[in-house]
Amino acid sequence: MQDSGYFQKMTEGLIHTYYLDQDWNAALSYFDRNQVSWIGVSDQAMALDYDKLKVFFEKGCNSKYEIRLLNENYSMVSKGEDFAVVIAQFLINSRVDKNGFFSLRQRASFIFHLCGGQWKVTHMHVSAPNSIVKEKEYYPEEMSVENYRLLKRLLIEKTQQMEILAQTTAGGMKGSLDDEDYTFFYVNDELCNMLGYTYDEFMEMSGGTAKGAIYPPDVPKAMRDCRECFKKGDEYKTEYRIRKRDGTLLWVMDYGKKVRDANQEVIINSILTDISEIKETIGQLEMEKERNEIVSELSDDIIFDYNMREDELQVFYPASIAGEKHKKIIKTARVSDGWKELGVSPEDEAEIYKKIMDISNDKISNKTIKAEYRIVDWNAKNIWRRVLMRGVFDSEGNLAKVVGKVVDISSEKELMLRSNTDFLTSAYNRSYLELAVKKAIRNKGVDLYYACLLIDIDFFKEINDKFGHLQGDCVLIEVVKMCRALFRSTDIIARLGGDEFMIFMRDIYDQKIVLEKARKMLDMAENYSIRDDIPDRLSLSIGIVIDDDIAKNFQRLYHQADIALYQAKQNGRGRYMVFEEGMMHPSD
Template sequence: MSILLKKAPKLAKHIITSFYINRDIDEVLKYLCENVTWIGPGEQEFLTSFNEIKNYFYAGQYEIPSCDINNDIFEIVSEYENRCMVLGKYTVRTKENAQMILEVNQRCTFEIIEDREKLLVKHMHISNPYGEMQLDEYFPTKIGTQSYDYLQRLLKEKTEVIEMITNNINGGLKGSNDDSTYSFFYVNEGLPKILGYTYNEFMEMSGGSAVGAVYPPDLPKALEDCEQCFAKGPTYSSEYRIRKKDGTLMWVLDSGMKSLNSDGIVKINSIITDITQLKNIESELKLERERYRIALQNITDIMFEYDMENDNFIKYQRVEIDKKIELENFETKNYSKLLESGKIIHLDDIGKLLEVLRGNLHETIEIREINSLTKNEWRWIRVQCSVIYDSDHNPIKTIGVLKDITEDKSKLESLINQAQRDPLTQLYNQRVSQNLIQEYLCSSDSKNNDALLIIDIDDFKTVNDTFGHLEGNEVLVAVSKILLHNTYDKDIVARIGGDEFTIFIKSLTKDLIIKITNDILNDASKIKVKDNHKITLSIGIAFTDDSTKLYKDLFSKADKALYLSKADGKNCYSVYE
């Protein structure tokens, strides 16, 4: 057998496929020789020339619907010098869109010749095999019942699909007539079941109609939905509630389509789905959105969102204080780079802010931010936030609130300052100065070139008794100014009693400390009081050494030196030796 003839089974299959599936008559005809013959399955299909076959095929071109070919077998059963015989069998089944239902088994015989290096069909015979006939039959009945069996099988398949769908959804099926109440002609078992009823109980509760099943307050909206949907086409959907057997209400989605039955009567087939949980979630979300809206409307803080992956920072704030104005969002890309530039956040605070934004630090922090209006002062900002994680528990986003606490900080510092200061002179009070000095003595900053001075106004009682307490207060204020004028910011100046002051001088030589003491004595003598009364001071000085660790010891030494100054006639200083 030639190599070409071995391809004969493929040619036979190609012709059957072109005829039934592709409906390509021209493709079939080009493989027929001029003196071809053909016997078909029909009584009249006995043709003996190419033209007869051509005309017959074209005449029935649109009569035969498009089909599928399954279970096909084609094989060579005999061969000659330049020809062979191919036998085949297959199943022809009409496609679903063919408006015809048919499935038949066919047999075929092809005589194929090799003509000028080309395969052509010399003869073909197509037939429908009959099944076995009973003894009392004169014609096989199987072909007559085949379409019915196919329909039954197709119906069974569709029914199984519907049952699978209804068993896997929380709902049921119903069929309604197109009347005023949409009366039921069919209700499956699933619908009463999800409502807690038996079939008979459900039909009694609903009065046998879709209208009767709807919770009365929802009926007008449900009917309106149907009317609007049917005005546009055959499909509809509506959401409403149905009273369950236990008295609770179930939200359902009712969706379906109008269609004509075999008698030309309009029917409505529908699916009922339980959407109670979805509705509850929807209600919760609606309530949550309203809470969120109210919160946003009344919040004065700035909300923010930081996208870790893209390094985007978004602020949600009002450009004006008016709460009626909607929030605006301001996005900053490459936020970490902007932070590290030091243009918006204090350099000391950048690190901890980035740690919080990246989810590495879980605490409320306070940072300093440059005032966007003045550009030359810092605002204190409190940062509170939460981290959002993905399904693998990787941090992806940070959301939070920025609160301007500059005013609160200022008030707090003012309160702290008031608690630490003498109200008249604004110098440190005795308790604070003692704590500050003791803390310094215990620190590594403490050296052997520090000193504590105790200053006492000589005969201050005479000033109060002679000129009154107002004049005495002015003297106290004047002395405090002299002490501040002659010391440094790092020094600790305090009023520790009625007319007693202390100065703790840090890191100066003894000569400079003595010079400061003389300057204080000299400046005090220039204080003007009524009747040219002179103000003088007595000062005791105690220098620190390696053994100085306690404030009380240093104060005791300075106090003894002060006593010596008083004993030497006042208006002088003494150093503890």
């Protein structure tokens, strides 16, 4: 007489051959040909001989759906010298399509007899503990479709909501049984894609369980979190790492809830969210220690601490009492809101952010990066500030924080401005212009042009003689105001001396822009009255050079613009001319 394990293994082999291998012919080999009976779930599912059983099995194995068996249990009920009775219980789990799935519990009893010296199944009875079982549900294909439609109707709202949530977050969705290892009955494509696996690869890696998917060192805490949460209610939340297909570890937050399915069985629906980018990778104490060391080395100005990961800006302002500081914390989803606290304009913010990226790319924590920006106070006075920044990096070399100070450099800027500008008009002087033009040409963008506009006031000597030098000075000032109103803040406006001005335009993508600016400049001058009570009009002549040669120096640029200006005056004044090769100046 065989032991109980023999019959349990034999039953398991029959179940696997039929459901997993879909091999109806091999499954029939377990049955006795001469005496066999089989009862399925529905009224019509019954066979009292081998040939009838063959028809049912052949039809039932033609399933196009992927089937998995879960929670298998095989129990020996009774046995004698020539018979044995085994009861099998298992869960059929099938993935119907990308978003559709179902699970169905099955029970089956098997009677074995010793027939011609071999143990064969002489009777099999299948049942499904489901109040909504319908006709012909024994067969995997038909049963799969019927149950999928049923579950889709009962759970469609919840499934759609969870799918939308999974697709709109950095994560995926899973469904688990409420067993010891939380066996999967569903895993969506978003979760597999997030980890770099195909569905089959993920199921193999995890062993088909939520516990098996967790990085082993994190299993105890994750399981403990779940147990503690379920003691308090139906919901749980925990964090752990999963090993991706490429071998790296991904931090996830696992949040889910226990619900009952259509069979009134407890299942767990869960959302997994990628939290790697916001997970601390170094000890908070070490980071705080390094931050405090950097802050202590900086002078007693406005101190700031910007946490890149949390997008949190801490600003330490000098207090009214010497030696003390008060702190303000700005936590925002937008970096720009934090920099506004320091008075940084949107235009200057881009430059500061570029400096921060320089820190990140260099990966040198003791390197100080400088940036300057300007704010305008309530009485329209310019206040210049300099930002000094240093980076704090985590153990993986990623920039975690930027710590720095803000210094008021208005006095320094004012002195520099005076040395670089014309006293009368506040336009830049020639010495500054030459240096700025040289730098701008050298750093010109690819496929971009630069332009030089040399402006001369027509008959300016007559204006001085007719209206006086004081009125002439007003005209010079007014010309600079026109230029500032018309040209970009990045364009350089300079007075070269007397009534001669130069405007340098950098990074121009279309040459027509330069000509349009010149026309508007002539119109603005023509519409200007030298004095309200005298209808005299202002006239300008403009020589223009447009080029993309990064090797050209200021002297060459000025000479070509002067030739074009001469041609404009020769052609009647009050107009502009663009330099072309072949143009000559009388002095050449």
